[in-house]
Amino acid sequence: MKFQRSAVIVGISLIGMMFMAGASANSxxxxxxxxxxxxxxxxxxxxxxxxxxxxxxxxxxxxxxxxxxxxxxxxxxxxxxxxxxxxxxxxxxxxxxxxxxxxxxxxxxxxxxxxxxxSAPTVITTPSATPVITTSQTPTPGKTNNGSWGTSAFVIGMLVLAFAVLIGLSLYARKIFKGR
The missing domain is CATH 2.60.40.1220 (Immunoglobulin-like)
Structure with a gap:
């Protein structure tokens, strides 16, 4: 009974971790x-x-x-x-x-x-109004940078591993409780 409770807790924890959002902060x-x-x-x-x-x-x-x-x-x-x-x-x-x-x-x-x-100059002249030209970069079609692919691959790999552990624990728990 203790093992089943532990397996359920571990399973719920793993499922919860799979749906957690990554932390990000602005700086x-x-x-x-x-x-x-x-x-x-x-x-x-x-x-x-x-x-x-x-x-x-x-x-x-x-x-x-x-x-x-x-x-x-x-x-x-x-x-x-x-x-x-x-x-x-x-x-x-x-x-x-x-x-x-x-x-x-x-x-x-x-x-x-x-x-x-x-550092204020000794004589201050009032500048004439000049237009400020701003440009924004437009993404090149076909080239998008949505972050590091290595990080994405790592996260996906960890999710697959967590799911495999969850399946393994479930099968192990099933085997133990079938034998009783």
Whole structure:
């Protein structure tokens, strides 16, 4: 009786493991301006790139100057795994703080902050408006990269092995209890 209970517990555990979703987390890949860098010309935007694609709603990026005043213009654009917020022209030299909360589908928020330094020029000129051209990469037909095939093969192999162990335990339990 104890073995049957153990076999059932092991079987249920194996079945549960087969249907568990893999863990994934979003993390920061790059920033522009770079974290802890010093820029001598006023950037027009702050860009944050993440590992996973971002959802369109619920994200925020706030940029403050050394006095604590907001210098972002509030226009947040999401393009795949990139979040871009526009900046007002920077006039005060010092450390600027970028605070962000970014959301992906089925993930916890990616929250954090970083600092970049602005070295204000002695004479500040107002730049004229220039269009910003953004390009997005389009996938080449026939070539898709859905992750590492080695990882997928490993996971599938582990599932097959777990199923084989489950079948083996079931047959063994059946053999033992038939003999009684």
């Amino acid at each position: 920061l890949i790059a920033t522009s301006p770079l974290a802890d860098s010093t820029v001598s010309s006023s950037p027009s935007a702050v860009t944050i790139s993440t590992e996973a694609p971002l959802i369109d709603m619920g994200n925020s990026i706030v940029v403050t100057d050394p006095r604590g005043l907001r210098v972002d213009d509030g226009t947040l654009a999401i393009d795949g795994a990139n979040a871009v917020v526009g900046l007002k022209p920077l006039t005060v030299g010092g450390a600027y703080t970028v605070t962000y909360t970014l959301l992906t589908e089925n993930d916890i928020p990616l929250e954090g902050s970083f600092i970049f330094n602005f």
